Amino acid sequence: MHEETVASSSAGAPEPAGQGPSGAEDYVQPRLGSGIAAKAASAVTAAVEPVVIRKVSRRRVLAVLGAAGAGAAAVGTGVLGREKSAQALGTGARGTPATVSKNPARRTAQWAMVLDLRRCDGCKGCTMACQQRHYLHADQTWIKVYKMTSSGGQTYHMPRPCMMCEDPPCMYVCPVGATFRNDEGIVLVDQSVCIGCRTCMAACPYEARYFNWSTPKPAPRMPGMPQSPEWPVPQVLGTVGKCVWCADRLPHGELPACVQGCPMGVIYIGDLVSDVAVNSFGDVIRIDEFIKKNDAVRFKEELGTNPRVWYVLGHDQSSVG
Amino acid sequence: MTNTEELSDVPELPDVRAASMRPVLKPGRWYWPVVGALVAVVAVGVVAWVTQLHEGLGAAGYNNHAFWAIYIADVVTFIGVSYGGAVVSAILRLTGASWRAPLTRIAEATAVVTVIIGGSFIIPHLGRPERILELIYRPNLSSPIFWDFVAVSTYAFASIVFFFLPLMPDLAMARDRLTAANRPRLARLCGTLSCRWQAKPSQRRRLDGAIGLVAIMVIPLAVSVHSVLSWAFTLTSRPWWHESIWAPYFVVAALYSGIALVIIVVAVMRRIWGLKAFITDRHLVRLGFILAPFGAAYLYLTIADFLPGSYVGENGVANVFAQVLAGRYALWFWLFVFAGLIVPLLIIALPWTRRAPFIVTAAALVVGSLWIKRMVMVVAPANYGRVSGVFGSYHFTWISACVTLAGVAAIPLLLLLVFRVVPILSVTEMEEMAARKEQEAMREGADRALAEIERRHDAGESLDVQVEEAEMTPVGRADA
Ligand code: SF4
Ligand code: SF4
Numbered sequence: 063m064h065e066e067t068v069a070s071s072s073a074g075a076p077e078p079a080g081q082g083p084s085g086a087e088d089y090v091q092p093r094l095g096s097g098i099a100a101k102a103a104s105a106v107t108a109a110v111e112p113v114v115i116r117k118v119s120r121r122r123v124l125a126v127l128g129a130a131g132a133g134a135a136a137v138g139t140g141v142l143g144r145e146k147s148a149q150a151l152g153t154g155a156r157g158t159p160a161t162v163s164k165n166p167a168r169r170t171a172q173w174a175m176v177l178d179l180r181r182c183d184g185c186k187g188c189t190m191a192c193q194q195r196h197y198l199h200a201d202q203t204w205i206k207v208y209k210m211t212s213s214g215g216q217t218y219h220m221p222r223p224c225m226m227c228e229d230p231p232c233m234y235v236c237p238v239g240a241t242f243r244n245d246e247g248i249v250l251v252d253q254s255v256c257i258g259c260r261t262c263m264a265a266c267p268y269e270a271r272y273f274n275w276s277t278p279k280p281a282p283r284m285p286g287m288p289q290s291p292e293w294p295v296p297q298v299l300g301t302v303g304k305c306v307w308c309a310d311r312l313p314h315g316e317l318p319a320c321v322q323g324c325p326m327g328v329i330y331i332g333d334l335v336s337d338v339a340v341n342s343f344g345d346v347i348r349i350d351e352f353i354k355k356n357d358a359v360r361f362k363e364e365l366g367t368n369p370r371v372w373y374v375l376g377h378d379q380s381s382v383g
Numbered sequence: 384m385t386n387t388e389e390l391s392d393v394p395e396l397p398d399v400r401a402a403s404m405r406p407v408l409k410p411g412r413w414y415w416p417v418v419g420a421l422v423a424v425v426a427v428g429v430v431a432w433v434t435q436l437h438e439g440l441g442a443a444g445y446n447n448h449a450f451w452a453i454y455i456a457d458v459v460t461f462i463g464v465s466y467g468g469a470v471v472s473a474i475l476r477l478t479g480a481s482w483r484a485p486l487t488r489i490a491e492a493t494a495v496v497t498v499i500i501g502g503s504f505i506i507p508h509l510g511r512p513e514r515i516l517e518l519i520y521r522p523n524l525s526s527p528i529f530w531d532f533v534a535v536s537t538y539a540f541a542s543i544v545f546f547f548l549p550l551m552p553d554l555a556m557a558r559d560r561l562t563a564a565n566r567p568r569l570a571r572l573c574g575t576l577s578c579r580w581q582a583k584p585s586q587r588r589r590l591d592g593a594i595g596l597v598a599i600m601v602i603p604l605a606v607s608v609h610s611v612l613s614w615a616f617t618l619t620s621r622p623w624w625h626e627s628i629w630a631p632y633f634v635v636a637a638l639y640s641g642i643a644l645v646i647i648v649v650a651v652m653r654r655i656w657g658l659k660a661f662i663t664d665r666h667l668v669r670l671g672f673i674l675a676p677f678g679a680a681y682l683y684l685t686i687a688d689f690l691p692g693s694y695v696g697e698n699g700v701a702n703v704f705a706q707v708l709a710g711r712y713a714l715w716f717w718l719f720v721f722a723g724l725i726v727p728l729l730i731i732a733l734p735w736t737r738r739a740p741f742i743v744t745a746a747a748l749v750v751g752s753l754w755i756k757r758m759v760m761v762v763a764p765a766n767y768g769r770v771s772g773v774f775g776s777y778h779f780t781w782i783s784a785c786v787t788l789a790g791v792a793a794i795p796l797l798l799l800l801v802f803r804v805v806p807i808l809s810v811t812e813m814e815e816m817a818a819r820k821e822q823e824a825m826r827e828g829a830d831r832a833l834a835e836i837e838r839r840h841d842a843g844e845s846l847d848v849q850v851e852e853a854e855m856t857p858v859g860r861a862d863a
Contacts, residue, residue: 201447208770222770235618237528238517257517258440258510261528263450265619269770273450273510275441299439300510365620 172247172334173307174349176358177221179376181326184209184219191323192305196295197281202272204305205320218376221328223320224249224270224305225361225369232262232271247370248309250291256301263302267362271304307331317342399661399813403553403806404560406656407569410803413655421796428789431782432507440510443783448775451765453783454508456757457790459612460640461501462535463633464750466605467641468494469542471673473598482669484813485661488806489652490645491546496797497644498539500790507786527614534611538604545597548590552811555580569804609633622699623692623764632684636753639677643749646670648798650743652807661808664739671742675731678749682724703767706774712759719759723752
């Protein structure tokens with residue numbers, strides 16, 4: 063049980079400065095609930111070009127990712143090529159991401175995150191954006207920013223969302239199947255089913271689950287948005303809640319609150335099938351290439367949970383500030 | 384085990400029927416006030432639980448770094464002590480230890496009562512107890528918790544059957560006594576429950592077979608319950624919970640604390656209902672002898688559990704062990720080691736403390752300390768932040784304390800109520816033992832006479848031997 067491997071090591075070669083924050087002035091807060099950008103084609107081009115980072119409208123990229131079935135057909139051979147790398151990504155104990163379908167007609171998006179810790183300054187913007195959007199108490203840090211110390215004694219920051227494990231221990235131990243994993247690899251809790259036994263909290267190796275120990279924060283009723291596993295607002299007393307990667311937004315091509323709320327562009331959200339991810343700056347990466355090039359790691363790989371989150375480890379943030 | 388030394392323990396008591404019915408017919412003046420007080424404690428617990436339902440589990444001291452705590456420790460403790468009663472009775476039955484006869488009823492009743500209380504403690508543990516039936520209609524078979532539910536319910540059912548089977552003949556006896564004492568309603572109840580028992584040899588044979596079968600089944604069943612209970616912890620990757628030794632560790636802990644509880648209950652019952660003539664000090668000392676090896680085994684398993692993790696210093700386990708052995712939980716842990724293992728073992732080992740009052744003290748120490756042990760074992764790994772390496776904490780609140788005390792009070796309460804209806808001693812069994820002793824004595828007398836004849840024959844003396852006429856009616860059967 064080498065629990066804190068990632069926490070205490072800073073393995074991975076330093077990356078040239080070319081990939082640093084590409085200008086915070088470009089950062090525009092995307093508007094909530096805006097429509098899906100129509101020009102999918104250009105985004106697709108962006109996605110399959112062998113460019114590591116390229117500026118496009120993040121909404122456009124996500125739109126393609128969200129309309130996954132159509133997107134897969136549109137991208138054609140490009141996606142088939144990418145699919146191999148998507149499978150190669152699942153380098154954990156069980157090899158390939160279990161849910162990437164071989165059948166192109168049934169292929170859906172397979173969501174993934176890449177967190178570039180070199181950029182994270184620990185401002186907790188992601189945490190606050192999430193708590194605001196989901197009406198959470200202060201201690202319900204669905205995405206929590208941990209202050210870590212590397213073996214060299216330097217400090218870096220590590221946001222920890224739900225890892226959306228491909229083999230989620232939380233789901234396996236849930237006695238009533240309240241925790242489930244959807245077709246797109248998002249692990250969710252049905253709070254109308256959860257009996258509140260908290261076995262999932264015992265099982266999650268990442269401490270990503272938060273119980274409602276007291277009356278949840280009241281939330282205004284949103285017309286047309288009933289409480290659901292994807293939109294667990296308001297939280298339900300006596301049940302467990304956790305990060306949902308804003309599963310209500312993803313199909314509409316919108317960024318999760320934390321991705322949007324990160325002023326440093328640390329968090330990339332993307333799809334393993336089309337192999338594209340985007341951050342709050344609109345930087346587009348090809349996941350496979352990006353994580354290989356930057357020696358990205360998954361947290362507690364040895365536990366066999368096969369997380370869908372990759373970390374590019376931090377280097378010397380303490381000396382930067 | 385049916386040598387004369389064993390049998391000499393079985394008291395020859397024609398009034399065993401009267402004594403076993405005393406709690407039913409004349410429970411004593413203290414009875415209702417005590418029952419009332421216990422009901423009050425349970426009621427306070429229920430009020431506390433309702434408050435907790437309203438305010439959330441936070442009111443019981445729970446938080447994100449103590450997501451499992453006191454109620455799970457209670458579940459493990461209560462279901463654990465239940466094992467003692469069932470297995471003491473089952474093992475003593477299977478090995479034919481005749482001195483068990485006056486103890487089995489009390490032991491089996493304790494098993495039933497505590498497994499029911501332990502099972503119910505899952506209810507305050509849950510955040511949404513009203514959804515508990517989902518375990519039946521939408522179970523997830525890969526969850527250890529679902530299998531806990533299956534195992535505990537099966538075991539509870541088996542222990543009720545195990546309590547009920549040997550009770551049937553006694554209920555028939557109770558029916559007759561109650562009819563004589565002009566208590567027709569209770570008599571009718573006993574009559575119904577006794578399933579028309581008439582002490583026919585065919586009935587007797589079938590009942591003996593059934594008791595033997597259930598006694599055999601109860602042992603593996605109880606082993607499985609405590610193993611499955613431990614797997615609720617060990618099937619997570621949490622440091623110190625994820626230990627392969629925990630299943631046998633739980634089984635031994637259950638036996639150890641369970642036998643201790645049987646000692647306490649037996650001692651209390653014989654005191655309050657004047658059963659000293661049937662349950663002697665030697666019974667308690669013998670139970671102490673059964674307790675001791677399990678204490679030794681538990682001590683051994685504790686060392687085996689802690690040594691590898693603390694020696695290797697692996698991140699996680701070593702952090703938790705450091706806090707348990709020499710950190711924030713150390714006081715509680717060492718209290719358990721001394722009060723729950725070393726002192727009781729010494730009390731039983733040293734000849735001058737090997738007396739009933741000391742044995743009962745040892746048993747009380749064991750039960751209390753094992754609850755502390757279970758608290759430490761549940762809370763410490765839950766407290767440990769697996770990403771940050773920082774420990775959280777759990778604090779009792781009046782709610783969690785009152786709910787737990789209600790569970791503790793429910794044990795004597797339910798036992799007092801049970802023995803208001805059923806005979807407290809296994810009358811039939813004790814009479815059988817007495818009869819066997821009688822036969823044994825007769826056979827011995829015959830043997831002696833034969834030897835005398837042989838001797839005289841060899842010596843060429845007269846063979847005119849006067850064989851004493853033995854009492855042929857078994858003791859206590861005269862009025863049957
Ligand atoms: S707390 Fe809810 S989601 Fe978690 S294991 Fe229990 S029932 Fe499942
Ligand atoms: S990180 Fe934890 S809560 Fe999220 S899927 Fe994995 S085990 Fe479940």
